[in-house]
Amino acid sequence: MAQKRAEMIEETRAKLISAARAAFATVGYADSSMDELTAQAGLTRGALYHHFGGKKGLLEAxxxxxxxxxxxxxxxxxxxxxxxxxxxxxxxxxxxxxxxxxxxxxxxxxxxxxxxxxxxxxxxxxxxxxxxxxxxxxxxxxxxxxxxxxxxxxxxxxxxxxxxxxxxxxxxxxxxxxxxxxxxxxxxxxxxxxxxxxxxx
Amino acid sequence: MAQKRAEMIEETRAKLISAARAAFATVGYADSSMDELTAQAGLTRGALYHHFGGKKGLLEAxxxxxxxxxxxxxxxxxxxxxxxxxxxxxxxxxxxxxxxxxxxxxxxxxxxxxxxxxxxxxxxxxxxxxxxxxxxxxxxxxxxxxxxxxxxxxxxxxxxxxxxxxxxxxxxxxxxxxxxxxxxxxxxxxxxxxxxxxxxx
DNA sequence: TCATTTACATACACTTCGTATGTGAAAAAT
DNA sequence: ATTTTTCACATACGAAGTGTATGTAAATGA
Incomplete structure (x- = not known):
């Protein structure tokens, strides 16, 4: 149950990418709100900026x-x-x-x-x-x-x-x-x- | 000197399209500000919405x-x-x-x-x-x-x-x-x- | 001449983004 | 073992930008 730290981090990254995939695919990149997207993943924009540097970085990922x-x-x-x-x-x-x-x-x-x-x-x-x-x-x-x-x-x-x-x-x-x-x-x-x-x- | 009405209108459209071409070409569609763009043409966003319905319409034109x-x-x-x-x-x-x-x-x-x-x-x-x-x-x-x-x-x-x-x-x-x-x-x-x-x- | 439409400008509310800062937990250092 | 530092995020705030609703003056039409 108690996950390793690295695993937790990888999981948050994966959750963000997954939420972004869904958002980008449905409404497109431009109309995807980072607030919505991160909330969908149970996180905030802080995590997004930390891991991917911004919206563009997330798209790259x-x-x-x-x-x-x-x-x-x-x-x-x-x-x-x-x-x-x-x-x-x-x-x-x-x-x-x-x-x-x-x-x-x-x-x-x-x-x-x-x-x-x-x-x-x-x-x-x-x-x-x-x-x-x-x-x-x-x-x-x-x-x-x-x-x-x-x-x-x-x-x-x-x-x-x-x-x-x-x-x-x-x-x-x-x-x-x-x-x-x-x-x-x-x-x-x-x-x-x-x-x-x-x-x- | 006194231009016909239709000509004036066509001119504003042309000015908007011209300014948009320059803006879109240099900074791209997403980073082009409608306020800036219209000001460049000596107009406001009002004209833009009136003639083209919005940013997308302007891009189409x-x-x-x-x-x-x-x-x-x-x-x-x-x-x-x-x-x-x-x-x-x-x-x-x-x-x-x-x-x-x-x-x-x-x-x-x-x-x-x-x-x-x-x-x-x-x-x-x-x-x-x-x-x-x-x-x-x-x-x-x-x-x-x-x-x-x-x-x-x-x-x-x-x-x-x-x-x-x-x-x-x-x-x-x-x-x-x-x-x-x-x-x-x-x-x-x-x-x-x-x-x-x-x-x- | 008066009503109406047209061509724009202005004002406002809302969303969104980037950054700056805060915080608690893990890792590292001593 | 305790302290210090770093990391992984959350929160707060300011600055733009967008769409809409409304205002207005001129042109058109009856």
Whole structure:
């Protein structure tokens, strides 16, 4: 019952992040009141400022947590893939599916960039960009794709995935939209491949 | 000297939008004070609420204006193109260049989506998406590219361009980054083409 | 000419944020 | 074991900023 001090502290941090996630996801960052948010966690703004330095710091922590979760989920997908190329494609498709979730969309894709600026500069490093970049580099080494700049192309691709996700989320029929987006994506990335095989049927 | 009433009104609107553009572009939407902004235009918040209904409405008006300007600039590029495909590619590249401008980036690409939500739902309709969609449709009709879903693919592409722009803007060497991004982009959209010709050298 | 609408300004109440300061408990030092 | 220091938070306060409600003078219309 008697918890260690470090555990208590970690728990308060977790409670704040959890409350913030809920608040940010539902009403957005700008309309989230720190007083309300902290009260929801059974604390006050004092704790928030102590641990995160302010509202922005809390957002960073929330995004880092979500990013880590996405990273874990994507890792599973990549491990199950048969080839580097397949892993790359599946990972991108997986990212689209995750980015459609309201929480991810609102916090990481919309509010995040507006408040914290370009995602590639975040401490948590936007998972999508980093993963895609690594995949591309490997694919170039394996001579599967043309020798494009990995970072630039990773940014292009992650942007494309983001755009698709926003569209899917606000579409009348998200399922159908998702399928169309994936097909379009496959056609686009087919351009990367050295062999000029047409996009898969 | 004595201006017509309608002209005066239009002038106040223009002054407000102009002041807002400057404020939003420099300190961002969230940190722009309506009191300051309106004072800069020689007015008060009363005028702002009267004409635009609030801060959000003002942002919408600013984005609409910027979007219209971009539209005009892109139209010139497209007109000068030799083919539909060339026009499409040049338009996209032109969009990247414009999206790198700090004003466009901060207001339209970062704050816009966070405050107003998905760009495709905006009244001003994000220029990039609409134009790209139209180009794609034409290219499909001309049988230049594969029969992808025009809207879905337009969202993918506009997202990619946005991602590239954000990256270029925050890169150490924006000029070099821009070139790399364009090359990557060309490789990607080459995947759309029916003929399997490799990306241009 | 008088009523009404329009285009703004002013005033006020409310929320929110950052900081400065306070406090009790744990950890460290002696 | 006692004292001192640090830490993890809470409380209090001041400064902005926002939305609304109201005021007003000029322009419009009958």
């Amino acid at each position: 929330v995004i880092a947590q979500i990013d880590a979760e996405i990273f874990g989920r994507l890792a599973v997908i990549v491990e199950e893939a048969e080839s580097t190329w397949d892993g790359f494609v599946q990972e991108c498709i997986g990212y689209i599916k995750m980015a459609v979730e309201p929480e991810v969309q609102r916090i990481v894709l919309l509010d995040g960039p507006a408040v914290l600026g370009d995602p590639s500069q975040w401490p948590s490093q936007n998972v999508c960009i980093v993963n895609t970049r690594r995949s591309l580099q490997k694919l170039i080494e394996e001579a599967v794709i043309r020798p494009v700049d990995p970072l630039a192309t990773a940014r292009l691709i992650s942007g494309a995935l983001l755009g698709a996700s926003l569209w899917i989320a606000s579409a009348d029929d998200p399922r159908a939209a998702s399928e169309k987006a994936v097909q379009g994506f496959l056609v686009l990335v087919a351009g990367l491949r050295r062999d000029t095989s047409p996009a898969q049927p | 600013v984005i609409a204006q910027i979007d219209a300007e971009i539209f005009g600039r892109l139209a010139v590029i497209v007109e000068e193109a030799e083919s539909t495909w060339d026009g499409f590619v040049q338009e996209c590249i032109g969009y990247i260049k414009m999206a790198v401008e700090p004003e466009v980036q901060r207001i339209v690409l970062l704050d816009g989506p966070a405050v107003l939500g998905d760009p495709s739902q905006w009244p001003s309709q994000n220029v990039c998406i609409v134009n790209t969609r139209r180009s794609l449709q034409k290219l499909i009709e001309e049988a230049v590219i594969r029969p992808v879903d025009p809207l879905a693919t337009a969202r993918l592409i506009s997202g990619a361009l946005l991602g590239a722009s954000l990256w270029i803007a925050s890169a150490d060497d924006p000029r070099a980054a821009s070139e790399k991004a364009v090359q990557g982009f060309l490789v990607l959209v080459a995947g759309l083409r029916r003929d399997t010709s490799p990306a241009q050298p």
